[in-house]
Amino acid sequence: xxxxxxxxxxxxxxxxxxxxxxxxxxxxxxxxxxxxxxxxxxxxxxxxxxxxxxxxxxxxxxxxxxxxxxxxxxxxxxxxxxxxxxxxxxxxxxxxxxxxxxxxxxxxxxxxxxxxxxxxxxxxxxxxxxxxxxxxxxxxxxxxxxxxxxxxxxxxxxxxxxxxxxxxxxxxxxxxxxxxxxxxxxxxxxxxxxxxxxxxxxxxxxxxxxxxxxxxxxxxxxxxxxxxxxxxxxxxxxxxxxxxxxxxxxxxxxxxxxxxxxxxxxxxxxxxxxxxxxxxxxxxxxxxxxxxxxxxxxxxxxxxxxxxxxxxxxxxxxxxxxxxxxxxxxxxxxxxxxxxxxxxxxxxxxxxxxxxxxxxxxxxxxxxxxxxxxxxxxxxxxxxxxxxxx
Amino acid sequence: xxxxxxxxxxxxxxxxxxxxxxxxxxxxxxxxxxxxxxxxxxxxxxxxxxxxxxxxxxxxxxxxxxxxxxxxxxxxxxxxxxxxxxxxxxxxxxxxxxxxxxxxxxxxxxxxxxxxxxxxxxxxxxxxxxxxxxxxxxxxxxxxxxxxxxxxxxxxxxxxxxxxxxxxxxxxxxxxxxxxxxxxxxxxxxxxxxxxxxxxxxxxxxxxxxxxxxxxxxxxxxxxxxxxxxxxxxxxxxxxxxxxxxxxxxxxxxxxxxxxxxxxxxxxxxxxxxxxxxxxxxxxxxxxxxxxxxxxxxxxxxxxxxxxxxxxxxxxxxxxxxxxxxxxxxxxxxxxxxxxxxxxxxxxxxxxxxxxxxxxxxxxxxxxxxxxxxxxxxxxxxxxxxxxxx
DNA sequence: TTTAATAACTCAACTTACTTGAATATTAAA
DNA sequence: TTTAATATTCAAGTAAGTTGAGTTATTAAA
Numbered sequence: 001x002x003x004x005x006x007x008x009x010x011x012x013x014x015x016x017x018x019x020x021x022x023x024x025x026x027x028x029x030x031x032x033x034x035x036x037x038x039x040x041x042x043x044x045x046x047x048x049x050x051x052x053x054x055x056x057x058x059x060x061x062x063x064x065x066x067x068x069x070x071x072x073x074x075x076x077x078x079x080x081x082x083x084x085x086x087x088x089x090x091x092x093x094x095x096x097x098x099x100x101x102x103x104x105x106x107x108x109x110x111x112x113x114x115x116x117x118x119x120x121x122x123x124x125x126x127x128x129x130x131x132x133x134x135x136x137x138x139x140x141x142x143x144x145x146x147x148x149x150x151x152x153x154x155x156x157x158x159x160x161x162x163x164x165x166x167x168x169x170x171x172x173x174x175x176x177x178x179x180x181x182x183x184x185x186x187x188x189x190x191x192x193x194x195x196x197x198x199x200x201x202x203x204x205x206x207x208x209x210x211x212x213x214x215x216x217x218x219x220x221x222x223x224x225x226x227x228x229x230x231x232x233x234x235x236x237x238x239x240x241x242x243x244x245x246x247x248x249x250x251x252x253x254x255x256x257x258x259x260x261x262x263x264x265x266x267x268x269x270x271x272x273x274x275x276x277x278x279x280x281x282x283x284x285x286x287x288x289x290x291x292x293x294x295x296x297x298x299x300x301x302x303x304x305x306x307x308x309x310x311x312x313x314x315x316x317x318x319x320x321x322x323x324x325x326x327x328x329x330x331x332x333x334x335x336x337x338x339x340x341x342x343x344x345x346x347x348x349x350x351x352x353x354x355x356x357x358x359x360x361x362x363x364x365x366x367x368x369x370x371x372x373x374x375x376x377x378x379x380x381x382x383x384x385x386x387x388x389x390x
Numbered sequence: 391x392x393x394x395x396x397x398x399x400x401x402x403x404x405x406x407x408x409x410x411x412x413x414x415x416x417x418x419x420x421x422x423x424x425x426x427x428x429x430x431x432x433x434x435x436x437x438x439x440x441x442x443x444x445x446x447x448x449x450x451x452x453x454x455x456x457x458x459x460x461x462x463x464x465x466x467x468x469x470x471x472x473x474x475x476x477x478x479x480x481x482x483x484x485x486x487x488x489x490x491x492x493x494x495x496x497x498x499x500x501x502x503x504x505x506x507x508x509x510x511x512x513x514x515x516x517x518x519x520x521x522x523x524x525x526x527x528x529x530x531x532x533x534x535x536x537x538x539x540x541x542x543x544x545x546x547x548x549x550x551x552x553x554x555x556x557x558x559x560x561x562x563x564x565x566x567x568x569x570x571x572x573x574x575x576x577x578x579x580x581x582x583x584x585x586x587x588x589x590x591x592x593x594x595x596x597x598x599x600x601x602x603x604x605x606x607x608x609x610x611x612x613x614x615x616x617x618x619x620x621x622x623x624x625x626x627x628x629x630x631x632x633x634x635x636x637x638x639x640x641x642x643x644x645x646x647x648x649x650x651x652x653x654x655x656x657x658x659x660x661x662x663x664x665x666x667x668x669x670x671x672x673x674x675x676x677x678x679x680x681x682x683x684x685x686x687x688x689x690x691x692x693x694x695x696x697x698x699x700x701x702x703x704x705x706x707x708x709x710x711x712x713x714x715x716x717x718x719x720x721x722x723x724x725x726x727x728x729x730x731x732x733x734x735x736x737x738x739x740x741x742x743x744x745x746x747x748x749x750x751x752x753x754x755x756x757x758x759x760x761x762x763x764x765x766x767x768x769x770x771x772x773x774x775x776x777x778x779x780x
Numbered sequence: 781t782t783t784a785a786t787a788a789c790t791c792a793a794c795t796t797a798c799t800t801g802a803a804t805a806t807t808a809a810a
Numbered sequence: 811t812t813t814a815a816t817a818t819t820c821a822a823g824t825a826a827g828t829t830g831a832g833t834t835a836t837t838a839a840a
Contacts, residue, residue: 076816468786
């Protein structure tokens with residue numbers, strides 16, 4: 001069994017092969033979310049015998065997916081030999097296709113980005129983009145000295161919503177891609193497992209190696225051009241029937257000027273238009289304005305926080321998440337302001353006197369979070385078993 | 391292995407025992423959602439060998455969980471012997487505890503209610519209620535001639551939200567139950583598997599044997615005293631960190647009189663208060679008013695439909711469900727009016743030209759849907775494997 | 781009508797991966 | 811120093827799914 005076999009295969013029926021695969025993922029996932037662990041502790045947490053875990057660890061270590069971390073004494077008894085995920089054990093390619101630009105990343109098994117590329121797009125034709133991706137993949141693999149066979153797969157992020165919906169036909173759509181079988185296209189070209197999702201979902205997955213490490217139920221509010229929501233339930237994305245769950249941009253919120261769509265109050269575009277007097281502003285310009293506490297920006301922040309608070313109430317009451325994470329293509333300073341300044345709704349199931357996690361917090365992977373998240377979609381496949389229920 | 395072993399045990403690690411259990415559930419679940427199936431077809435759908443399915447079917451049939459339905463020819467080749475779930479094979483107890491009344495049901499493995507009981511509560515003390523439940527269980531088992539060992543488990547429905555939250559302290563709370571370990575309480579008394587959830591979640595599960603048969607992703611809007619939402623993702627409930635997901639009652643909706651909480655516009659209580667001039671109205675009285683198209687009720691319906699349409703937009707855009715189902719303690723006529731009269735939001739990911747399912751429809755299990763659903767929580771355990779991911 | 785193709789199903793032997801129980805090593809507490 | 815607790819490995823045992831050959835029933839073509 002090679003490491004790329006770790007991905008996919010999730011038919012409902014269990015047989016020795018698939019059980020083995022499942023257990024390997026469970027062991028890796030457990031170690032990943034705990035940082036490091038010993039055989040016996042893993043066995044207990046998974047409900048397996050230590051012998052079984054021992055065998056699996058031997059395999060995973062031989063394949064380079066795990067590394068020994070020495071023994072750690074914890075009270076009476078023989079100290080347990082600790083194992084951790086070997087970041088060098090595998091890599092995932094992250095691809096984010098936007099109407100204007102192609103972003104790629106190479107992320108290691110530890111969730112750390114090792115290389116990134118940014119390429120302005122002039123031709124959106126699928127085969128052109130596939131070729132660019134192949135080139136960028138090779139560049140990044142070479143740059144990092146990674147052997148191609150260590151590449152587990154690729155995650156592709158594309159603008160949603162997918163298919164013909166009441167929200168389609170927006171500026172974010174990629175012309176010429178509507179009728180394409182995207183997973184097949186990339187999977188054939190890359191000869192690897194491929195997962196496709198939207199930016200908010202990918203960003204949510206990226207946080208499994210950041211703010212959401214060890215969490216199983218959380219939401220991610222993603223700032224792209226607009227605003228998207230990524231939902232994680234039991235460690236898996238809630239993508240919806242057609243992959244369009246989390247379209248929160250049109251959520252109506254109350255403002256001084258009546259009801260407005262959320263993303264008209266809370267998004268990069270909304271900030272930019274509130275600051276139109278300053279001329280065209282990119283993210284860095286916004287960052288500088290925030291740094292000097294520009295009054296126009298502060299006013300926008302106030303209205304944004306208010307709107308965000310309303311959205312937070314809806315998200316919390318509908319999902320009851322462990323936490324809600326903010327991130328995306330916004331200056332970290334502004335995200336901080338939002339996370340700190342947003343009024344936490346009182347009428348919420350998350351308004352608990354005994355809460356241990358913050359109800360709203362910032363993500364850890366910065367502006368490229370969706371591009372890294374694209375890769376995290378694949379990494380998640382190595383750490384968990386997908387469940388095709390019913 | 392006895393049939394009650396079918397429930398629970400869902401540790402992450404796979405071993406022969408658990409794989410067997412998993413496969414048994416998968417076979418049962420597949421047959422249940424398809425109605426009837428042959429060995430080979432099941433094997434294909436689950437990714438198992440026909441031999442494995444054959445062995446499992448032999449066991450399940452011997453245990454009385456499956457019944458043969460004769461051979462069915464489909465093209466060339468030996469006709470496949472069809473199997474269906476034997477409704478008599480197992481039963482689940484449904485218990486709904488409200489502040490004023492105790493409702494119970496006995497539901498067979500086919501999802502059909504076989505007996506119900508309703509008992510006005512004067513004493514809410516946990517031990518008193520447990521005793522009542524034991525009595526009602528025995529009554530119902532006797533009435534239906536069901537042997538006690540055919541009882542798989544019990545689902546308990548209680549008013550949410552659970553734990554101390556910003557929404558707690560409402561009228562629906564059960565005094566004296568806040569600090570109780572409810573699953574343990576009933577599980578010890580009944581000596582059976584016990585699942586606890588809220589009314590909306592239970593109602594959602596009830597529809598797996600009704601309007602949502604064969605569906606894996608849908609939402610259920612439940613009319614109780616207020617309004618609740620049950621979310622089903624990949625055939626499993628999305629209950630949230632503390633079991634409080636789906637608290638949609640406080641969702642702000644726009645009305646002629648400004649923003650109002652959804653359940654102030656769409657709920658039995660809201661209908662009753664809109665019709666206060668008619669004096670106190672129970673569900674049957676509402677039904678009669680609807681039947682004669684009472685103008686006050688029609689006016690209420692109009693505002694309710696408008697509010698419901700807004701909520702529907704939020705649900706659809708956040709979850710992208712296959713369908714949204716309406717049900718609960720409301721007259722069927724009113725539910726029909728709501729399902730028909732609610733404006734389907736245009737700005738929605740569910741607004742698809744090629745949609746095959748209705749975006750909004752009525753459930754099939756009537757007023758007792760939460761009580762039946764309580765039992766369905768258990769039945770669902772017999773047909774699917776829970777996944778404790780990460 | 782005969783024959784070939786197709787598909788479902790069973791039997792018996794085989795394989796795989798987990799479990800069990802005994803043995804050993806290491807640490808902390810008595 | 812002794813005892814209890816815990817981690818780990820080894821070797822044998824077990825359970826469940828797979829494989830491949832053979833049987834039976836049905837459709838479609840010769």
